[in-house]
Amino acid sequence: MKLYIDKKSIEKRVNELADRISKDYKGKVPIFIGVLNGAFVFMSDLVRRVKVDSEIDFLKLSSYGDNKISSGDVRLLKDLNCPVANRDIIVVEDIIDSGLSIKYIRNLIAYHKPSSLEFASLLLKKGLSNLDFKVKYTGFKIPNKFVVGYGLDYAQKYRNLKSIYILQN
């Protein structure tokens, strides 16, 4: 494993994103929707740094299993518990790779007519060609490498690491 983004840099970037969100949502009460399992660390740091009142909920999608490549088949394992109609929604992801998960989530939430819908992803893999909407709050753009730590796993391990590492084979 090779160190890629250290914990200090992550902290600094999460603070910057939280400041932007605090400004953009002044006077509003957004609902942060974390995508399990990977987003749990980023989500918990982010919501504690955002200065406006907020609510939280979680979604869970089918995972990669123990593979490093998406099966291309996205299934919903846990739906939302909160009503999202007429609310300001911020979906929180650990990483966007093929974009399949985030597209699925966007359709799912848009169907319930929120007043606004934005995305916060700690990482965005470059070379992502087919996303037809913007990820407003992006932490870091990274090359097409498999990364672990700070919530991200390989075969369910390494989520507890404080920094982000490139997994070499």
Ligand code: IMP
């Ligand atoms: P997508 O649907 O291909 O965009 O995949 C998104 C999901 O796959 C993320 O939420 C992660 O859970 C997982 N994933 C994608 N790339 C990586 C990686 O480099 N490390 C760990 N998990 C990843």
Ligand code: MG
């Ligand atoms: Mg995920």
